[in-house]
Amino acid sequence: MPRRRRGSRVSALEDCREDAAAPAAAPPVPSATWASGAPQAAAAGEPVLLRGIFEIGRASCDVVLSERALRWRPIEPVRPEGESKLDLMCDEEFIELKNIFSVKLKRRCSIKQRDGTLLGITLFFCLKKERNKLKDAILDLINLSEDHCDVWFRQLKKILAGFSNRPQSLKILLNPQSHKKEATQVYYEKVEPLLKIAGIKTDVTITEYEGHALSLLKECELQEFDGVVCVGGDGSASEVVHALLLRAQKNAGVEAGRILTPVRAELPLGIIPAGSTNILAHSFHGVAHVVTATLHIIMGHIQPVDVCTFSTSSKLLRFGFSAMFGFGGRTLALAEKHRWMSPNQRRDFAIVKALAKLKPEDCDISFLPFNSSQDLQEKKAQGSPTSACTDQWQMVQGQFLNISIMAIPCLCSVAPRGLAPNTRLNNGSMDLIIVRNTSRPEFIKHLKRYGSVKNQFNFPFVETYTVEEVKVQPRNNMSKYNGEAGAEPQETASEDSFPWNIDGYLLEVASDVHVRLHPRLINLYGVSVEDMNDSKVTCNCL
Numbered sequence: 001m002p003r004r005r006r007g008s009r010v011s012a013l014e015d016c017r018e019d020a021a022a023p024a025a026a027p028p029v030p031s032a033t034w035a036s037g038a039p040q041a042a043a044a045g046e047p048v049l050l051r052g053i054f055e056i057g058r059a060s061c062d063v064v065l066s067e068r069a070l071r072w073r074p075i076e077p078v079r080p081e082g083e084s085k086l087d088l089m090c091d092e093e094f095i096e097l098k099n100i101f102s103v104k105l106k107r108r109c110s111i112k113q114r115d116g117t118l119l120g121i122t123l124f125f126c127l128k129k130e131r132n133k134l135k136d137a138i139l140d141l142i143n144l145s146e147d148h149c150d151v152w153f154r155q156l157k158k159i160l161a162g163f164s165n166r167p168q169s170l171k172i173l174l175n176p177q178s179h180k181k182e183a184t185q186v187y188y189e190k191v192e193p194l195l196k197i198a199g200i201k202t203d204v205t206i207t208e209y210e211g212h213a214l215s216l217l218k219e220c221e222l223q224e225f226d227g228v229v230c231v232g233g234d235g236s237a238s239e240v241v242h243a244l245l246l247r248a249q250k251n252a253g254v255e256a257g258r259i260l261t262p263v264r265a266e267l268p269l270g271i272i273p274a275g276s277t278n279i280l281a282h283s284f285h286g287v288a289h290v291v292t293a294t295l296h297i298i299m300g301h302i303q304p305v306d307v308c309t310f311s312t313s314s315k316l317l318r319f320g321f322s323a324m325f326g327f328g329g330r331t332l333a334l335a336e337k338h339r340w341m342s343p344n345q346r347r348d349f350a351i352v353k354a355l356a357k358l359k360p361e362d363c364d365i366s367f368l369p370f371n372s373s374q375d376l377q378e379k380k381a382q383g384s385p386t387s388a389c390t391d392q393w394q395m396v397q398g399q400f401l402n403i404s405i406m407a408i409p410c411l412c413s414v415a416p417r418g419l420a421p422n423t424r425l426n427n428g429s430m431d432l433i434i435v436r437n438t439s440r441p442e443f444i445k446h447l448k449r450y451g452s453v454k455n456q457f458n459f460p461f462v463e464t465y466t467v468e469e470v471k472v473q474p475r476n477n478m479s480k481y482n483g484e485a486g487a488e489p490q491e492t493a494s495e496d497s498f499p500w501n502i503d504g505y506l507l508e509v510a511s512d513v514h515v516r517l518h519p520r521l522i523n524l525y526g527v528s529v530e531d532m533n534d535s536k537v538t539c540n541c542l
């Protein structure tokens with residue numbers, strides 16, 4: 001009896017891209033996660049587009065292309081009558097077509113030959129590696145017939161062309177200074193090769209100074225692009241988000257100073273994590289992983305995400321997803337002053353120093369609780385102002401160690417469940433997390449809980465609210481500033497200043513700040529993520 005070949009014949013791209021022209025080697029790959037679970041459409045009843053014989057992993061296979069999947073099973077010799085065929089049925093493997101991102105003719109090439117002997121077709125596809133992580137892989141379909149391969153190649157190309165949500169041209173903004181200055185290497189070694197395989201055109205700008213991405217996106221021609229990609233950390237990503245939304249307001253003729261209902265960003269944004277913290281990429285993909293982020297872009301996985309505006313009474317300060325005021329702001333200010341340290345050192349140093357100098361802010365915090373009634377949400381979706389006609393504002397006063405206002409969960413290595421685990425990317429609300437003044441040991445206990453499975457909010461000095469709008473007014477600041485002109489945001493932190501950490505961007509505001517949530521204001525490349533309740537923590541400083 002012939003030996004049955006089991007398991008996947010798919011090889012990861014990283015392992016064998018150079019071998020694309022060699023005959024199908026069959027390196028063993030972990031069990032067929034890419035083909036696990038029933039595909040959306042069962043094989044039976046699906047219209048067959050093509051059927052043919054290819055060698056896959058050195059076994060002759062009967063290959064069927066239908067509208068949703070490519071399936072194959074080894075061709076077995078005819079068995080004596082009465083022998084069970086049940087186990088044969090189990091051998092079918094498949095790839096859903098929605099996971100394929102490129103198809104190429106596979107040729108044996110020597111250096112001198114441009115068009116070597118045809119060997120078959122190579123499919124490039126995306127598979128789910130582990131929770132939230134994606135991986136690129138290849139499948140070789142070997143058949144030496146030019147005509148046979150040509151028919152299949154054309155049909156597969158046609159199917160791929162039908163995925164109209166996938167980008168064909170991208171504007172790339174790369175911060176060469178991110179983290180330990182490895183963003184350029186990350187891009188050219190891991191990202192660009194995949195974009196090339198997917199046939200995506202790119203236009204790369206390497207940013208030269210802080211604010212470069214912002215000034216470039218104000219003016220540059222974006223019509224030819226289907227999306228913008230930022231390669232860097234949270235500071236860079238936050239700058240690009242702000243720039244894209246400012247640009248959208250400008251294009252729509254909205255006065256940037258007084259934006260009540262901003263218009264949506266015109267292009268989707270992809271974030272390739274290459275920075276020190278990567279909270280944004282982590283929150284949008286469930287993991288800070290370069291290949292996962294790249295594959296979400298290539299596959300055109302798009303999710304609308306809520307965005308906040310941060311304003312004084314006279315002007316818009318920033319578009320962003322999350323902010324911390326108090327301990328979180330001071331920690332960032334300290335870390336920014338010590339950029340010469342390594343990223344982990346600087347983070348740990350800043351946390352320890354901010355804890356040593358722990359001091360509460362005397363504030364008034366007013367907030368509009370989230371009203372989930374369908375009526376109100378529909379009004380909001382239509383752009384009608386709602387806060388003006390509701391009289392539900394609440395106020396808390398006192399001394400606070402930290403105030404977090406977060407429209408996204410803010411997943412990161414030190415808080416794998418998120419700094420705001422109860423909010424979602426586009427649930428139309430923000431989490432307001434208030435930590436009242438308490439002793440240093442109690443505050444540290446609270447911080448430590450972010451890295452454990454225990455509830456970090458289960459302390460008498462912590463309050464959480466689900467809100468739509470928040471106003472934060474530092475009290476000892478009220479006489480000095482009236483929140484009007486002159487209350488310009490500063491760039492450097494001083495002892496008496498009020499640093500805000502907005503998505504890792506340091507902003508000093510000498511007045512009250514009004515935070516408003518705008519549902520689904522920007523499209524991000526990514527998908528909704530699985531919960532990360534049992535992930536490991538990587539902060540040792542507490």
Ligand SMILES: Nc1ncnc2c1ncn2[C@@H]1O[C@H](COP(=O)(O)OP(=O)(O)OP(=O)(O)O)[C@@H](O)[C@H]1O
Pocket residue numbers: 175176177178179180207208209210211212231232233234235236237239274275276277278279343504
């Ligand atoms: N060429 C450059 N030189 C100096 N700064 C730059 C340059 N290009 C961009 N920047 C700025 O560097 C800041 C920080 O970059 P980024 O966020 O990418 O890296 P990071 O600080 O290592 O990561 P994280 O913000 O996740 O901690 C951003 O605010 C960005 O505007």
